[in-house]
Amino acid sequence: MLIEIPDRKKARIVIIGGGFGGIQVAKVFKKKEVQVVIVDKNNYHTFQPLMYQVATSALEAESIAYPIRKIFNKSKNIFFRLGEVKNIDHEKKVIEFNNDTLEYDYLIIASGARTNYFGNEGLTISAMPMKSILESLDLRTVLLQNFEHALLINNERKKQGMLNVVIAGAGPTGVELAGALGELKRSVFPKDYPELDLSKMNIYLVQSGDRVLPMLSPKLSAKAKKYLENLGVTVVLNTRVLDIFGDYVQTNTGKDIIAKTLIWTAGVTGNPVNGLPDGTINKGDRIRVDEYNQVKNMNDIFAIGDVACMETEDYPNGHPQIAPAAIQQGIQVAKNLLNKINYNRDFKPFKYKDKGAMATVGKNKALVQVGNFKISGFIAWLMWMAVHLMSLIGFRNKVVTMFNWMKNYFSTDAGMRLIITHFDLQEEKRKRRKEFENRQGIK
Amino acid sequence: MLIEIPDRKKARIVIIGGGFGGIQVAKVFKKKEVQVVIVDKNNYHTFQPLMYQVATSALEAESIAYPIRKIFNKSKNIFFRLGEVKNIDHEKKVIEFNNDTLEYDYLIIASGARTNYFGNEGLTISAMPMKSILESLDLRTVLLQNFEHALLINNERKKQGMLNVVIAGAGPTGVELAGALGELKRSVFPKDYPELDLSKMNIYLVQSGDRVLPMLSPKLSAKAKKYLENLGVTVVLNTRVLDIFGDYVQTNTGKDIIAKTLIWTAGVTGNPVNGLPDGTINKGDRIRVDEYNQVKNMNDIFAIGDVACMETEDYPNGHPQIAPAAIQQGIQVAKNLLNKINYNRDFKPFKYKDKGAMATVGKNKALVQVGNFKISGFIAWLMWMAVHLMSLIGFRNKVVTMFNWMKNYFSTDAGMRLIITHFDLQEEKRKRRKEFENRQGIK
Numbered sequence: 001m002l003i004e005i006p007d008r009k010k011a012r013i014v015i016i017g018g019g020f021g022g023i024q025v026a027k028v029f030k031k032k033e034v035q036v037v038i039v040d041k042n043n044y045h046t047f048q049p050l051m052y053q054v055a056t057s058a059l060e061a062e063s064i065a066y067p068i069r070k071i072f073n074k075s076k077n078i079f080f081r082l083g084e085v086k087n088i089d090h091e092k093k094v095i096e097f098n099n100d101t102l103e104y105d106y107l108i109i110a111s112g113a114r115t116n117y118f119g120n121e122g123l124t125i126s127a128m129p130m131k132s133i134l135e136s137l138d139l140r141t142v143l144l145q146n147f148e149h150a151l152l153i154n155n156e157r158k159k160q161g162m163l164n165v166v167i168a169g170a171g172p173t174g175v176e177l178a179g180a181l182g183e184l185k186r187s188v189f190p191k192d193y194p195e196l197d198l199s200k201m202n203i204y205l206v207q208s209g210d211r212v213l214p215m216l217s218p219k220l221s222a223k224a225k226k227y228l229e230n231l232g233v234t235v236v237l238n239t240r241v242l243d244i245f246g247d248y249v250q251t252n253t254g255k256d257i258i259a260k261t262l263i264w265t266a267g268v269t270g271n272p273v274n275g276l277p278d279g280t281i282n283k284g285d286r287i288r289v290d291e292y293n294q295v296k297n298m299n300d301i302f303a304i305g306d307v308a309c310m311e312t313e314d315y316p317n318g319h320p321q322i323a324p325a326a327i328q329q330g331i332q333v334a335k336n337l338l339n340k341i342n343y344n345r346d347f348k349p350f351k352y353k354d355k356g357a358m359a360t361v362g363k364n365k366a367l368v369q370v371g372n373f374k375i376s377g378f379i380a381w382l383m384w385m386a387v388h389l390m391s392l393i394g395f396r397n398k399v400v401t402m403f404n405w406m407k408n409y410f411s412t413d414a415g416m417r418l419i420i421t422h423f424d425l426q427e428e429k430r431k432r433r434k435e436f437e438n439r440q441g442i443k
Numbered sequence: 444m445l446i447e448i449p450d451r452k453k454a455r456i457v458i459i460g461g462g463f464g465g466i467q468v469a470k471v472f473k474k475k476e477v478q479v480v481i482v483d484k485n486n487y488h489t490f491q492p493l494m495y496q497v498a499t500s501a502l503e504a505e506s507i508a509y510p511i512r513k514i515f516n517k518s519k520n521i522f523f524r525l526g527e528v529k530n531i532d533h534e535k536k537v538i539e540f541n542n543d544t545l546e547y548d549y550l551i552i553a554s555g556a557r558t559n560y561f562g563n564e565g566l567t568i569s570a571m572p573m574k575s576i577l578e579s580l581d582l583r584t585v586l587l588q589n590f591e592h593a594l595l596i597n598n599e600r601k602k603q604g605m606l607n608v609v610i611a612g613a614g615p616t617g618v619e620l621a622g623a624l625g626e627l628k629r630s631v632f633p634k635d636y637p638e639l640d641l642s643k644m645n646i647y648l649v650q651s652g653d654r655v656l657p658m659l660s661p662k663l664s665a666k667a668k669k670y671l672e673n674l675g676v677t678v679v680l681n682t683r684v685l686d687i688f689g690d691y692v693q694t695n696t697g698k699d700i701i702a703k704t705l706i707w708t709a710g711v712t713g714n715p716v717n718g719l720p721d722g723t724i725n726k727g728d729r730i731r732v733d734e735y736n737q738v739k740n741m742n743d744i745f746a747i748g749d750v751a752c753m754e755t756e757d758y759p760n761g762h763p764q765i766a767p768a769a770i771q772q773g774i775q776v777a778k779n780l781l782n783k784i785n786y787n788r789d790f791k792p793f794k795y796k797d798k799g800a801m802a803t804v805g806k807n808k809a810l811v812q813v814g815n816f817k818i819s820g821f822i823a824w825l826m827w828m829a830v831h832l833m834s835l836i837g838f839r840n841k842v843v844t845m846f847n848w849m850k851n852y853f854s855t856d857a858g859m860r861l862i863i864t865h866f867d868l869q870e871e872k873r874k875r876r877k878e879f880e881n882r883q884g885i886k
Binding site for chain 1: 444485510577594846862
């Protein structure tokens with residue numbers, strides 16, 4: 001059925017995805033003479049950089065998720081529709097949901113990235129991703145369940161598997177998660193689980209390259225590694241995780257690691273939409289765009305952010321898949337479209353402004369690099385806090401998050417470690433894995 | 444397998460259930476010469492009186508759930524085990540989980556109450572309960588999904604069904620939920636859904652008796668009804684909900700009500716544990732206990748709170764199934780046991796102290812009755828707030844809840860209306876309903 005939204009004005013611009021890019025586009029269009037419809041399978045925007053704090057119970061989901069309707073409830077020309085886009089029909093100029101279709105004059109694809117398992121089906125089934133609120137909550141549940149279950153068994157090997165955690169991938173997500181787990185191990189779990197010997201809990205951060213946080217300078221990488229090790233994290237370099245079987249993780253060096261939980265933060269790939277012409281989507285599942293973020297040969301379709309790949313001289317493989325690139329592209333595309341619709345002006349090409357990179361490892365420990373300016377430690381941590389607080393949407397989120405962070409700082413026992421779940425994810429994963437192994441003839 | 448917990452001291456006391464009663468028992472035993480093991484299928488205590496605020500997105504789950512480990516992490520003699528009790532073997536003196544058993548010297552059953560559908564299988568499948576955190580989150584999800592879906596359809600009748608809500612049962616839970624929905628309808632939804640005509644949203648509160656909040660005086664009941672009507676709630680008295688079919692609710696008066704969502708708060712029943720002797724459990728699924736909360740003919744098993752039924756002269760059908768009764772019984776049982784274990788003293792009988800009753804309908808609107816003292820309006824609302832804030836466990840919960848409530852007071856757009864769910868509950872309910880109807884031969 002055709003979704004009706006009255007008052008289309010000069011044009012209807014449909015945005016697929018309410019991430020950093022999509023929200024930014026809509027913000028530029030606020031109160032302009034166009035109708036904007038944001039479409040997302042979730043009714044909220046996710047502040048992805050803090051997902052690891054939800055996974056480790058430091059923040060509740062409500063602090064990093066913000067309802068899209070609420071962001072725009074004072075903007076009469078911005079609309080929202082909940083739904084998963086199944087296809088684009090670019091000849092009819094509609095996007096298709098399960099039962100419904102929505103017409104567009106201009107389409108902006110901002111559907112982001114998803115976890116990349118590089119085609120390894122075993123990993124896809126058995127590893128834990130952390131790329132959405134739901135996945136972060138699942139991870140929290142599994143980590144806490146393992147500790148609860150460890151108390152119910154006497155077999156030392158099985159107990160070891162339940163306490164240990166392997167994180168594959170030492171980008172910002174992997175490093176921040178490893179640091180947060182290190183703090184839990186040191187300060188929180190000993191209080192919650194006095195009956196467990198926490199010195200036996202091992203956190204492994206496994207990285208294929210020769211240093212953590214490879215987007216930072218080697219010096220900052222070394223600093224981050226030291227921070228991690230001080231928090232009790234075992235950093236394993238030059239090693240690739242191949243798979244996880246029951247309670248051991250297989251690596252390419254031949255050394256197995258005992259652990260029932262493998263968290264996969266070792267790569268992302270584009271999350272494109274069906275229906276674009278052949279050749280539009282590259283090997284990384286990103287949509288090829290020109291310097292105006294326009295999809296090749298499509299006058300009225302644009303792609304921005306993680307899902308877009310603009311090959312330039314400085315960035316031959318596209319821009320980094322991070323929030324600032326998505327936001328900058330969103331602003332440029334929106335401005336270009338406004339100028340075209342209102343004044344029939346030509347598009348201006350996109351120029352990426354590198355804002356630097358930062359990551360935190362734990363309390364008082366962060367790393368910041370902006371051009372040649374490099375800093376680590378307490379001041380870097382304050383900068384990290386300020387940048388993240390400022391970027392959170394909404395007064396409530398800022399205050400509640402600030403409150404939680406301050407409490408975390410002065411207390412060593414903050415956070416609500418709740419297991420709220422409908423079903424046994426681990427049991428489900430076990431079943432799916434068994435089916436897969438039976439299919440493969442693995443015994 | 445036998446669960447091992449070292450240092451059993453003079454006795455091991457196992458408490459089934461971490462609700463108001465169970466937690467209270469453990470608090471009395473803090474630092475005493477006994478080992479206490481709390482067993483619950485959730486790792487948190489739930490502050491049930493505020494669940495309606497989770498269902499209506501005013502509070503996040505973290506504000507009303509508190510990890511049981513955290514409550515007792517300074518008490519070395521209090522232990523927690525996560526698990527669902529399947530059976531009591533009172534001859535072997537163990538409780539049984541799926542794979543494990545746990546020995547007790549004394550057992551205190553504080554397993555609470557569950558929703559009572561009075562044997563109506565259709566209602567059990569199709570109505571929405573609100574008796575746990577998960578159920579409150581499900582209810583939130585369904586209410587928000589219905590509004591999102593209403594925007595995707597043109598059929599007026601179907602749209603009406605999605606907007607309307609029927610609440611069966613006008614006890615405190617039903618009344619508070621109806622009031623909160625009334626406030627959403629008046630102040631919040633018009634901003635979130637400017638495209639919907641909110642005047643078409645109807646909230647029906649259906650009560651079998653002739654007044655709402657029957658535990659209060661008729662005068663306060665009348666006041667509550669007026670408050671509800673001012674908030675746009677339609678109060679339907681002397682009517683019983685029979686079932687819900689697709690998008691209409693059937694009542695015993697022959698008048699159907701159009702609504703896709705039926706919330707069932709019309710009764711609770713005990714939630715006992717298997718394994719007690721015949722005749723121990725009464726018609727209301729409550730465990731018969733004597734004046735010491737001792738289960739009939741069981742010297743070492745006690746039951747307290749909602750699951751217990753102590754027939755006394757003043758309360759021939761047992762005490763009211765509310766928190767104060769559970770807390771008072773918990774204190775008495777714990778003290779009796781301590782006196783017996785330490786000094787071999789006789790048990791003292793339980794005496795219930797009626798602390799009165801209160802309910803809120805919305806901002807500035809509450810009703811309080813303590814003996815002959817009756818009050819309604821703003822002062823009653825402040826009293827309601829104070830009592831509930833003081834009862835919330837944990838500094839963080841108090842501060843965050845207070846912050847949220849203050850924000851709710853001064854703003855008309857507080858709360859995070861997030862749809863965070865793994866699966867389509869409504870689709871699942873539809874399927875189960877269809878199977879049921881096929882079994883019944885209903886067409």
